[in-house]
Amino acid sequence: MYSDKVLDHFTNPRNVGEMTNADATGEFGSSHCGDTIKVFLKIENSLIQDIRFKTFGCAAAIASSSMMTEMVRGKTLEEALKLTNEMVAEALDGLPPEKMHCSCLAADGLHKAIKNYLDGNK
Amino acid sequence: MYSDKVLDHFTNPRNVGEMTNADATGEFGSSHCGDTIKVFLKIENSLIQDIRFKTFGCAAAIASSSMMTEMVRGKTLEEALKLTNEMVAEALDGLPPEKMHCSCLAADGLHKAIKNYLDGNK
Amino acid sequence: MKRIYLDNNATTAVRPEVLEGMLPFFSEAFGNPSSIHWAGSQVSPAIETARRQVAQLLNCHPAEIVFTACGSEGDNLALKGTADALGERGNHIITTAVEHPAVLDTCRYLEKRGIEVTYLPVDEEGLLDLDLLEKSITPRTILISVMWANNETGVIFPIREIGAIARRHKVRFFSDAVQAAGRLSVDVQEAQVDLLSLSGHKIGAPKGVGVLFIRKGNPLTPLIHGGHQEMRRRAGTHNVPGIVGFGIACQKALEELTSVPRRVESLRDRLQDGLLTLVPEVKVNGSLRHRLPNTLNLCFAGIEGEALLLHLNIAGIAASSGSACTSGDLGMSHVLEAMRVDPLLGQSSVRLSLGRNTAAEDIDRVLEVLPPIVQKLRDMSPFWQAGSCCGASGGY
Amino acid sequence: MKRIYLDNNATTAVRPEVLEGMLPFFSEAFGNPSSIHWAGSQVSPAIETARRQVAQLLNCHPAEIVFTACGSEGDNLALKGTADALGERGNHIITTAVEHPAVLDTCRYLEKRGIEVTYLPVDEEGLLDLDLLEKSITPRTILISVMWANNETGVIFPIREIGAIARRHKVRFFSDAVQAAGRLSVDVQEAQVDLLSLSGHKIGAPKGVGVLFIRKGNPLTPLIHGGHQEMRRRAGTHNVPGIVGFGIACQKALEELTSVPRRVESLRDRLQDGLLTLVPEVKVNGSLRHRLPNTLNLCFAGIEGEALLLHLNIAGIAASSGSACTSGDLGMSHVLEAMRVDPLLGQSSVRLSLGRNTAAEDIDRVLEVLPPIVQKLRDMSPFWQAGSCCGASGGY
Ligand SMILES: Cc1ncc(COP(=O)(O)O)c(C=O)c1O
Ligand SMILES: Cc1ncc(COP(=O)(O)O)c(C=O)c1O
Secondary structure, X not given: OOOHHHXXXXXXXXXXXXOOOOOEEEEEEOOOOOOEEEEEEEEEOOEEEEEEEEEEXXXXXXXXXXXXXXXXXXXXXXXXXXXXXXHHHHHOOOOOHXXXXXXHHHHHHXXXXXXXXXXXXX | OOOHHHHHHHHOOOOEOOOOOOOEEEEEEOOOOOOXXXXXXXXXXOEEEEEEEEEEOOXXXXXXXXXXXXXXXXXXXXXXXXXXXXXXXXXXXXXXXXXXXXXXXXHHHHHHHHXXXXXXXX | OOOEEOEOOOOOOOOHHHHHHHOHHHHOOOOOOOOOOHHHHOOHHHHHHHHHHHHHHHOOOHHHEEEEOOHHHHHHHHHHHHHHHOOOOOOEEEEEOOOOHHHHHHHHHHHHOOOEEEEEOOOOOOOOOHHHHHHHOOOOEEEEEOOOEXXXXXXXXXXHHHHHHHHHOOOEEEEEOOOOEOOEOOOHHHHOOOEEEEEHHHOOXXXXXXXXXXXXXXXXXXXXXXXXXXXXXXXXXXXXXXXHHHHHHHHHHHHXXXXXXXXXXXXXXXXXXXXXXXXXXXXXOOOOXXXXXXXXXXXXXXXXXXXXHHHHXXXXXXXXXXXXXXXXXXXXXXXXXHOOOOHHHHOOEEEEEOOOOOOHHHHHHHHHHHHHHHHHHHHOOOOEEOOEEOOOOOOO | OOOEEOEOOOOOOOOHHHHHHHOHHHHOOOOOOOOOOHHHHOXXXXXXXXXXXXXXXXXXXXXXXXXXXXXXXXXXXXXXXXXXXXXXOOOEEEEEOOOOHHHHHHHHHHHHOOOEEEEEOOOOOOOOOXXXXXXXXXXXXXXXXXXXXXXXXXXEOOXXXXXXXXXXXXXXXXXXXXXXXXXXXXXXXXXXXOEEEEEHHHOOOOOOOEEEEEOOOOOXXXXXXXXXXXXXXXXXXXXXXXXXXXXXXXXXXXXXXXXXXXXXXXXXXXXXXXXXXXXXOEEEOOXXXXXXXXXXXXXXXXXXXXXXXXXXXXXXXXXXXXXXXXXXXXXXXXXXXXXXXXXXXXXXXXXXXXXXXXXXXXXXXXXXXXHHHHXXXXXXXXXXXXXEEOOOOXXX
């Protein structure tokens, strides 16, 4: 059902946890299934220096969260805002059709955190 | 499905055939399934001296016909008229429920032949 | 005594390759294919393999295959499912007088529920009048249901032509192909059928599994509501071993389609020619030109079919009269009746249906055993005199 | 890695005695039991033996047993068959909110066809209010449909009391006993049920066979019309090996009814006690007093059930959340929803269902493996902080 990459990121998720000194956080919950992500960002010079997440959800949600953190760490905020759910799913070698919505969580949670950061800095 | 007796009388029917010098004949057909018997009687002093039959029908009809001839040969007409389908079926160690009607053929054919004889003698 | 099985239209033995393929799925890979754990994922690919194998035999997309429990379920699902789903659009079904009871009884039931059914007659060869079929279509017609080949006589219907008529009038077309599969090419694209039923046990798969092909875009109301199986078209835990076996049987049938039916046909023809030569007043039922390669339906004037069958059985030869499931019935088969066979003659009908296991010696033995049985029964028949039948029209 | 199967409510392995008993009926005794020749008469007694074996488990007359293809078919036949046959007398069905989808989906379909359905609520333990049930009966009520035991929580319903209510009001009573059979005594006389469904693959028989008990004097419209099989209550060639296997499985279940469920229950209780001790904030779903001996349904506050299941699966442990056939569904189970489980907590539910093959070591291994998985998932959950769950109501 799940690709090896999904299973890898699920069993061994990267960048799990909280961040006490985060520059921004964002929480996003899927209305569809209740899955929820919380994203913590450490930002310097518009660069994502560090990122952490916590996710409540199925394997697809957890793996997408983990993959997302790997994809944007070290990227500029601008680049990070361009990350889409499809890109996350693709990086995981795909998700089962009925699980595609779980990948939304990751990109949406990230964007929420960045938006909170930009709103706060404005 | 069929008892050993039915199979015996079916594969090796007694008294099959026609009789050129019959004292009486009787034909009877089941309206239910088209099975038909023709009974030939040789009668002396109100005794069934000899009997023959021809039957078109399933195994139950053929076995009933054969058993019937064995049961009435040498009997008086009065006795023969008392023969019922149930007695024939019983003598065959029973018939499957859906085949019970096939035994009617035998007694009814016999009674028809006797009736023809009695009518002709009157 | 060697037993000879000439009742392959009633059911067939499970092929050894099929049984072998099924065996792991009873006690080892026993999971529910809907489960997400190892016990389920061990199993679900096997279902999809089987689906592809069936789809290949029918030349359709695997997603158009729904696994059922038997041919009868497929027939009921096609008819009731269409009547229910298209109830707003119409209430008229066209079928034939010679369908299997799974279609005819369902139609009779639907008639009680407000559906109008046209039962097309057949001619003396068992063939349909396609003009009449086309003329029977009304704006309220929602389904044409014509079997691919008849189970009793083996008569093959012109499914391609009927498919074209159905398309022209935009009416759904269902074909019961239970007897055709594995004996003819059953190509749902060529034939333009929208729904098509199969039964596993007629083609060397086990009893308890069937298939309904449902062309994309032809929604049906399920017969069995419940879980999400089969894309919500048929609920119930998958019969995994049965489905796996069905897949293998379809693959084998496809592989052998150019060889086995031809061999079977030549044996059938030898049997037919032999019997017609050895026994007087025999009638072959059903068109000689449009007939399954394995089926031979005969009337032996003057005798009764069941008596003949029982004698054959005592000699180790299994055959049947009409369809096995109506053997509780008395009287003539509805198929022969529709072909206007004389009622007395119709009672003498016997169906000999060959299979891939039928050997030339089997045929020789039948040719040796059957004629004297007919003679013996005729000798005790009041309808048979001096070599000719008084009651029956007879003759071939 | 040893694989541990704790999903016996989804399906069970075919028992070796069952498979052995079935094997001759695939390729050797392969006849159609409706046929009158040797190939049929080789087989038909085996069907009647199986019918007696099933009847013995249920304490009914063999003629009251109809073989189907699965539990779902039995459920559909009971509901649709009653609605159709008693349509003149009424149009109201009473059922519960926690039935299997095979009942619930069928009821929802029937609602579209003019049947009124009352879905009785359950309390937080998953139990029914029998007063409410009785009050729901109207002069138009034709059927009460209450499952014997729930597949997700294992909650057992008071079938005997419901049977008495149904009798008092002269309403037909159907019980889906798919999960109860083999785990409890299922006696249709004591319980006064009129219709009762079983599924083979839940009790060590193969997939593809089921049973509907139909008490004499309760005519139903068939779901599958066609041949004369099963006294015209279910058409289609008999699934002979499946039926034979079902019979043996019933016989074995009856033999073991006083031993196996008790042993399984003590293992289940050990598992439950262990998990409640080792893992904080765990909730057992369903009445502790009225529960199948093999079923344990738990909520682990703060985490999502599927993630837990997948980790268990990676460790070789097969379990499920809710019923396997709805694993395509997202969101909370309708059973937990009816029990008013908090929606977030409800997402963490897992069902561990033991079977006759479950060993004490299996339980030990689960107690070793499961708690750290829960901890790991809680550590990455935004709803779990410092040993307590912010979102869920929690607590056992
Ligand atoms: C209570 C209950 N009823 C019905 C069913 C359906 O049984 P089957 O999958 O054999 O159709 C199940 C099994 O999932 C069940 O647990
Ligand atoms: C043409 C046809 N349709 C349907 C069926 C029913 O198949 P099953 O017995 O598998 O339900 C049969 C088999 O008897 C058949 O010959």
